[in-house]
């Protein structure tokens with residue numbers, strides 16, 4: 001073993017650097033975690049639970065939309081609510097990573113905040129539809145993880161939209177009408193979960209996040225340096 005090499009348990013200054021090197025953010029690239037589902041299956045609820053779990057350290061991508069704000073929503077927190085004119089200017093100016101028309105309204109993901117979080121080696125959470133998921137996959141490639149959330153039944157999907165009581169009956173009817181087309185897209189996704197019991201689905205989601213964070217393909221050079229140091233040890 002070379003004289004200057006570190007031993008496990010040695011309190012050398014190099015250990016601090018090594019420990020820092022192995023901070024999660026430094027040892028891997030961040031990824032984009034996309035949740036999609038038909039309206040009412042539960043992705044907003046699950047997104048909220050993921051964000052409230054501080055140790056997961058996920059950052060939500062806040063979409064822009066031309067949809068009217070629901071009474072429970074806060075501008076800048078749940079969405080940035082903008083006019084169609086502003087939306088078109090952002091889209092045409094290349095400010096959106098992806099965009100789509102969903103249930104008659106326009107939705108899009110501002111590119112800059114996503115790039116910033118990923119550059120820090122952290123993960124970004126998206127609540128977007130299958131059209132957006134497809135665009136993000138095509139544009140960005142490997143560092144995308146997609147999850148499709150299914151309802152346990154169409155009856156329960158309707159019941160959830162009605163219990164939520166956030167949309168008028170015609171909007172609920174349109175969302176249910178679109179649900180079948182959306183559900184057929186499940187094969188595009190990396191993972192598919194049936195959201196019957198909320199806590200079980202949440203556990204499944206956190207297990208996916210944890211596993212995806214250890215994928216060798218996302219390793220940075222820091223892990224390479226760490227492996228080299230391991231190989232130098234007795």
Ligand SMILES: Nc1ncnc2c1ncn2[C@@H]1O[C@H](COP(=O)(O)OP(=O)(O)OP(=O)(O)O)[C@@H](O)[C@H]1O
Pocket residue numbers: 037038039040041042043044045046160161163164195196197198199
């Ligand atoms: N596993 C579950 N069991 C029972 N109710 C649920 C479950 N998951 C979510 N819900 C409820 O279903 C309703 C719809 O959920 P949520 O708003 O999260 O759906 P969504 O997929 O985000 O819909 P949208 O695409 O319209 O935003 C909410 O009232 C939520 O509390």
Ligand SMILES: Nc1nc2c(ncn2[C@@H]2O[C@H](COP(=O)(O)O)[C@@H](O)[C@H]2O)c(=O)[nH]1
Pocket residue numbers: 035036037038039063064067098099100102103107108109127128129130131132133
């Ligand atoms: N392609 C995109 N889809 C988005 C985006 N933000 C939200 N959505 C999807 O729209 C529907 C309806 O959402 P709601 O809040 O009006 O119920 C839902 O499927 C969302 O996932 C986006 O930026 N791009």
